Amino acid sequence: MSMNYVFGFFLFLLLLIALNIYFFYTLMPISKKPINFNVPSIKLDLSPSVFKDIYDYLNYLPSQYKSRNQKFQAVQKTLISSFSPAIVQLPDVWPDQSLVASGSSLYPHKNEVAGQILHAMKTSPIALVDNAAKGTQLKLLLLLEGKQKLYFKPKRYELDHVIRGSIVAGFDRHNAEVFAYYLAMTMNLTWIPPSVIRKVNVDKEIVPVATLGLKKTMIRNANAKHCIYGKCFYCKINETVCPDHKGEIEGAAILYLDKPFQFNVYKSPWQRNYHSTKLMEWQKNSDFCKLKLSTWRHLELLSGGSLTETIKLLSAFQGVKLATEEHFRAVERRLLKLYATVQYCIGKHGSAKVFKTQW
Numbered sequence: 001m002s003m004n005y006v007f008g009f010f011l012f013l014l015l016l017i018a019l020n021i022y023f024f025y026t027l028m029p030i031s032k033k034p035i036n037f038n039v040p041s042i043k044l045d046l047s048p049s050v051f052k053d054i055y056d057y058l059n060y061l062p063s064q065y066k067s068r069n070q071k072f073q074a075v076q077k078t079l080i081s082s083f084s085p086a087i088v089q090l091p092d093v094w095p096d097q098s099l100v101a102s103g104s105s106l107y108p109h110k111n112e113v114a115g116q117i118l119h120a121m122k123t124s125p126i127a128l129v130d131n132a133a134k135g136t137q138l139k140l141l142l143l144l145e146g147k148q149k150l151y152f153k154p155k156r157y158e159l160d161h162v163i164r165g166s167i168v169a170g171f172d173r174h175n176a177e178v179f180a181y182y183l184a185m186t187m188n189l190t191w192i193p194p195s196v197i198r199k200v201n202v203d204k205e206i207v208p209v210a211t212l213g214l215k216k217t218m219i220r221n222a223n224a225k226h227c228i229y230g231k232c233f234y235c236k237i238n239e240t241v242c243p244d245h246k247g248e249i250e251g252a253a254i255l256y257l258d259k260p261f262q263f264n265v266y267k268s269p270w271q272r273n274y275h276s277t278k279l280m281e282w283q284k285n286s287d288f289c290k291l292k293l294s295t296w297r298h299l300e301l302l303s304g305g306s307l308t309e310t311i312k313l314l315s316a317f318q319g320v321k322l323a324t325e326e327h328f329r330a331v332e333r334r335l336l337k338l339y340a341t342v343q344y345c346i347g348k349h350g351s352a353k354v355f356k357t358q359w
């Protein structure tokens with residue numbers, strides 16, 4: 001009898017320990033860093049211990065971050081209805097300027113409106129084209145019939161072109177401007193100007209309506225085609241943009257914001273700085289753990305492939321592929337790293353210190 005009792009107790013103890021270990025590593029990975037994890041060798045210019053810790057969390061990410069979140073279905077449905085091609089195209093789609101940057105978004109976008117605006121940006125006839133001398137890279141200002149203005153950032157590379165060198169090396173990638181818009185809208189960050197890929201025929205749509213200033217920054221190449229070198233900080237006469245075999249230049253068309261916008265009010269703590277002497281806090285402090293609660297809640301909805309699936313879906317309404325499959329996979333990897341980083345932050349500092357509920 002007493003032997004049976006000891007054996008039973010032993011078995012119970014064993015079960016308890018096994019259950020403890022199971023729950024420790026599967027249900028509560030935040031509370032303990034895993035052991036025996038082979039951390040990939042990473043050479044980054046930040047404290048390696050932080051990266052090692054984050055990779056540990058990545059390895060033991062709760063399964064919810066690797067599968068689809070059912071709550072995202074309703075969000076995706078709303079996005080689809082904002083971006084789907086309009087059944088009836090409105091004659092005057094441009095937002096009333098008094099509505100711009102007024103509510104919870106930069107531009108109205110709900111109920112097919114985003115799709116309507118993108119379609120109009122892509123197809124409206126161009127009344128005037130000028131150099132847009134703002135910023136560092138070649139860009140044009142398109143004035144559409146109906147008076148709406150667009151910035152046009154021309155394509156410089158194919159989607160699969162890899163640029164080596166520093167992070168500021170090379171020209172801007174036009175698809176990245178548009179990708180950023182869809183990424184932001186999918187993340188419910190609604191303060192990004194609508195952007196779409198547009199093709200413009202140089203001889204038919206630019207030359208006849210080009211300003212004198214723009215014409216002065218155009219030359220003919222060896223094939224007698226009109227090429228543009230533009231007017232900007234980095235613009236050079238030997239770094240032109242030329243039309244393809246169809247006579248077209250592809251670019252990112254970005255809705256131009258006429259109203260002055262107070263960027264400082266909405267400044268992101270993760271903004272980057274090009275001056276090595278005036279680094280942002282996150283660039284100096286490798287343990288920077290502040291990211292917004294509503295942003296985190298929304299990011300949690302995008303797990304398991306939903307993020308890139310939605311970007312593909314929404315951009316397909318404009319007939320565009322915005323990145324290679326490798327890029328889309330890289331975005332999903334980054335999302336996992338982001339989840340792991342936030343888990344690390346919560347584990348180290350606690351949710352109350354990590355999340356900001358008011359901006």
Ligand SMILES: Nc1ncnc2c1ncn2[C@@H]1O[C@H](COP(=O)(O)OP(=O)(O)OP(=O)(O)O)[C@@H](O)[C@H]1O
Nearest residue numbers: 134135136137138139151172193254255256257258
């Ligand atoms: N959609 C927009 N509406 C109105 N103004 C804009 C818009 N986008 C950019 N600008 C203005 O043009 C400036 C340059 O834009 P942007 O940064 O996109 O150009 P860039 O050539 O890539 O320059 P940089 O190298 O500084 O990023 C901005 O600082 C802003 O003042």
Ligand SMILES: [Mn+2]
Nearest residue numbers: 135136137172
């Ligand atoms: Mn830029």
